[in-house]
Amino acid sequence: MWDYTDKVKDYFYNPKNSGILEDANGVGDVGAISCGDALRLMIKVDEPSQTITDARFQTFGCGSAIASSSALTELIIGKTLDEAMALTNQDIADFLGGLPPEKMHCSVMGYEALHAAVANYRGEVWVDDHEEGALICKCFGVDEAMIERTIRGNGLTSVEEITNYTKAGGGCSTCAEGLEEVLERINGEMVAAGELTADSAFNRNTVIRPKKDGVVKLPPAGKQLTTLQKIKLIEETIETIRPSLQRDGGDCELVDVEGNRVMVKLTGACVGCHLSSATIEGVQARLIEAVGIPLVVVPVTPYH
Amino acid sequence: MTPVYLDNNATTRTDPEVVQAMLPYFTEQFGNASSMHAFGAEVGEALTTARKQLQTLLGAAFDHEIIYMSSGTEADNSAILSALETQTGRDEIITSAVEHPAVLSMVAHLEKTRGITVHIIGVDSRGRLDIEAYARALGPRTAIASIMWANNETGTIFPVERLAELAHEAGALFHTDAVQAVGKIPMNLAESEIDMLSLSGHKLHGPKGIGALYVRKGVRFRPMVRGGHQERGRRAGTENAPGIIGLGKAAELALAHMDDEQTRVAGLRDRLEKGLLQRIGNSFVTGDPDNRLPNTANVAFEYIEGEAILLLMNRDGIAASSGSACTSGSLEPSHVLRAMNVPYTAAHGAIRFSFSRENSDADVDRVLEAMPPIVEKLREMSPFWRERDVRTSEFKPSYA
Numbered sequence: 051m052w053d054y055t056d057k058v059k060d061y062f063y064n065p066k067n068s069g070i071l072e073d074a075n076g077v078g079d080v081g082a083i084s085c086g087d088a089l090r091l092m093i094k095v096d097e098p099s100q101t102i103t104d105a106r107f108q109t110f111g112c113g114s115a116i117a118s119s120s121a122l123t124e125l126i127i128g129k130t131l132d133e134a135m136a137l138t139n140q141d142i143a144d145f146l147g148g149l150p151p152e153k154m155h156c157s158v159m160g161y162e163a164l165h166a167a168v169a170n171y172r173g174e175v176w177v178d179d180h181e182e183g184a185l186i187c188k189c190f191g192v193d194e195a196m197i198e199r200t201i202r203g204n205g206l207t208s209v210e211e212i213t214n215y216t217k218a219g220g221g222c223s224t225c226a227e228g229l230e231e232v233l234e235r236i237n238g239e240m241v242a243a244g245e246l247t248a249d250s251a252f253n254r255n256t257v258i259r260p261k262k263d264g265v266v267k268l269p270p271a272g273k274q275l276t277t278l279q280k281i282k283l284i285e286e287t288i289e290t291i292r293p294s295l296q297r298d299g300g301d302c303e304l305v306d307v308e309g310n311r312v313m314v315k316l317t318g319a320c321v322g323c324h325l326s327s328a329t330i331e332g333v334q335a336r337l338i339e340a341v342g343i344p345l346v347v348v349p350v351t352p353y354h
Numbered sequence: 355m356t357p358v359y360l361d362n363n364a365t366t367r368t369d370p371e372v373v374q375a376m377l378p379y380f381t382e383q384f385g386n387a388s389s390m391h392a393f394g395a396e397v398g399e400a401l402t403t404a405r406k407q408l409q410t411l412l413g414a415a416f417d418h419e420i421i422y423m424s425s426g427t428e429a430d431n432s433a434i435l436s437a438l439e440t441q442t443g444r445d446e447i448i449t450s451a452v453e454h455p456a457v458l459s460m461v462a463h464l465e466k467t468r469g470i471t472v473h474i475i476g477v478d479s480r481g482r483l484d485i486e487a488y489a490r491a492l493g494p495r496t497a498i499a500s501i502m503w504a505n506n507e508t509g510t511i512f513p514v515e516r517l518a519e520l521a522h523e524a525g526a527l528f529h530t531d532a533v534q535a536v537g538k539i540p541m542n543l544a545e546s547e548i549d550m551l552s553l554s555g556h557k558l559h560g561p562k563g564i565g566a567l568y569v570r571k572g573v574r575f576r577p578m579v580r581g582g583h584q585e586r587g588r589r590a591g592t593e594n595a596p597g598i599i600g601l602g603k604a605a606e607l608a609l610a611h612m613d614d615e616q617t618r619v620a621g622l623r624d625r626l627e628k629g630l631l632q633r634i635g636n637s638f639v640t641g642d643p644d645n646r647l648p649n650t651a652n653v654a655f656e657y658i659e660g661e662a663i664l665l666l667m668n669r670d671g672i673a674a675s676s677g678s679a680c681t682s683g684s685l686e687p688s689h690v691l692r693a694m695n696v697p698y699t700a701a702h703g704a705i706r707f708s709f710s711r712e713n714s715d716a717d718v719d720r721v722l723e724a725m726p727p728i729v730e731k732l733r734e735m736s737p738f739w740r741e742r743d744v745r746t747s748e749f750k751p752s753y754a
Contacts, residue, residue, distance in 0.1 A: 052661075062665060068735045083738055084698040086659065086687065090737040108737035110702075112661035116735060190685070213685070220685030 055147035061117035066124055071106035076171030078163040085190050087111030089119050091163040095171050100131045114153040121145045122160035138203050154215045158200055186228045189221025201236045207252050230254055281307050287340040305350055312347045358672045358717045363506050363708035369559040375603040376596040387593050397595050404602025411605035413542035421567045421585045422598050426533040426554030427456035429567035432578040433529040433550040434460055437498035440574040444497035446471040450483055451693035452505050454531055480642040481510035481694050492524035499528050503535035507677055507690040507706055508641030509650025518547040533557055537608035538615055538647050549573045560604030564597030611711045619709050620648035622718050627651045629722040634729050640696055649709040654700035657739045658732040663705055670724040677704045
C-alpha cells in the first residue's frame, strides 16, 4: 500500500474541479491510456486580465494522479497566466503534503498538462510531437525535452529519479544509457550555472562500477617444490589433521600421490558418514593451503 | 464495518486450528528433529505425521517425495536449477509467458548468466497455453518444462498432466508451480507423470515461511541449499517444525473442505461475476471460464485504473487486488494480461477477486453493492469514458 498523505487521500476521495469545463478556451491533453495515466486539463482564461478564472480536469489514473490533477486546478484558479506558468511540479507535490518518490510522475503530468493547456490557449503548438530520434524512452513516449525540463526543475541527479518523475526507463530499461547521457550533460550545465554542486552532479566516470577493461589479478604462483618435498609436506599436513578426526572415532591415511591427486584412506567413523564428503573437502582445503598448489583429494576404499 | 477479504490468492488467513497445531512446537516441543534425545524424537514423529497429511492432499505415492523449503519461490528456483544439473547435455528451458516471477526471473537470469536457451510459450486471449507451440519447443536439448498448474491472476488451469507426458516423450523433466492450485482442486500425483511440483503454505490457510517441492521418486535431484543432511540431504537447514506441522494441518483441512471449495465457493465467485457484469457495462471477465480455479474472478473495468478502484474499495472495507501498474510499483501493467492481449483500455482496470472457504454470501452482496458507484465515479472522471465509442477495441471479451 502506498504511503499517501491525508491530503492526497482527501483530494482523491473528494476531488475538486473534476469534470468537463464547457466554455474552456484552453485544453491540454497529456499521457495515454496505454501508459496507465492520462490527464485532460481545461482552463478558462479571462482575455483582458490574462487570468485563469476556472479550471477542470479529467484523469485516467491512480489515486495520486487524480489527487495531483485536482491539486493543480486548485493552484491555478485565480492566477494570471504568468503566475501559473511559474508553478513547478514540486509545487503540486508540496500542495498535497508530498508524494511517494515513485509517484512524482503524477505531479510532472500536471505540470505538463498546464503548459499544454496554456499553449493551446495561446494558439501555440505544444512540443508534444516527438521527432524521430528525440524520443528517449519508447515504452512511455518520453522525449529528451521533457526529461531535460524535469531534471532542471527538480534538481534530479540519478536515473532512478528520472524514472520516478517521468516514467522514462520504467519499461524495458534499454534507454538507461541514453538517460545517463542526458543526465550528465544537464547536470554539468547546472553545475556551470551554479544551480548544483559538483559533488552531487551525476558523472558516469565517477560512478563506482567494475571496470570494463579491468585486469584479473592472478594468485601468487605455487612454491617450487620437488616431488619428494611435496609428498613430505602432504604427509606432514595430514598428520596434523588426524588427531581431530581420531577424536570423532575416524582416521585418514595417505595412500599415494599422483601428480596433483592425493589418494587417502578414510577409516573408522568417517566411512559411510554422510559428512565424509565434507571431511574430504576439509582435508583438501588444508592441503592446498599448506602446499600452495591445486590438489584434488581422492578417497580410496579401505579394503583396497 | 466488517472487512470483506477477497485477496486469498495473495495470502490467506492462517486457520486458527493450524495455529493451535503449531503452538506447542515453539515453547514445549522445541527440539531439533535431528537430535539424539527425547526432545528431538517427539518433533520427529510430528513431522512424519505432517508429511503424511501433505502427501494425502497431493495424492503422492510416497511421503519422502516431499522436500520442505522456505517458500514456493525457493521450490520453483530449486526445481529448475536441479534439472539443469541432472539433465546432462540439455541446456534449454520451456516455460509460459504467464508464470509467476519466481520462475520467470530465474529463467531470465539463467539465460543471461549461463547462456541457457529459454522458450517462452504464449497464451490466447483466454489465457490458455498454446500447446502446439509447447510441443514444437520440446526437443533433445530441453532440460525441463516448467508450466504453472493454475494462473494466480486469472485462475486459468493448464493441462499439466498432458504437458508432463509430452515433456517425457522428449526426454525432458516436467515441473509445475502449483502454488495457487494446491488445496483448491483435487490432485492425484501418483497417477500423473509430473516430476516436480511447488507449493506454498500460506496460500491454503497455512503459515507463511513454509513451502515444499514434490519430487517424484526416481527423479534425480540436486540441492540448491547445501549443508546438513536434513530432508535426506536434499534441502539443508534445520527443519521449520512449526511451519511443517502447520502446513500438515492446513493440508488436512483443505482436503476436508475440498467439496465446499468446488461447490459453494465456486458458486459465490460465479454469483459475483454475473452480478458485476449485469450491473456494470463495459466490463468483462478475463481468463478461461471453462477451466479455472473455483475461487478466482478477474474482472476488467474499461477506461479506469486499478489502483484508484482498489483505494475506493478499501474505503468501503473491501480487499482485492489489481494487475494495474500503479499497485505493483512497476510502471507496466500485469504481464499476464499483456500476454493475453487484453487491451490497455481494460488491462489497467482489471481487478482480481479471490475467494476462500471463509467467504460468505454476505461478502458477495457487499461487493455487488459497492462496485457500481465506485466504477461510475471513476469513469465520470476519466477523459476516455465519454469518447469510448470511437475507441472500440479489437479485443473480444471471452465471457460476457
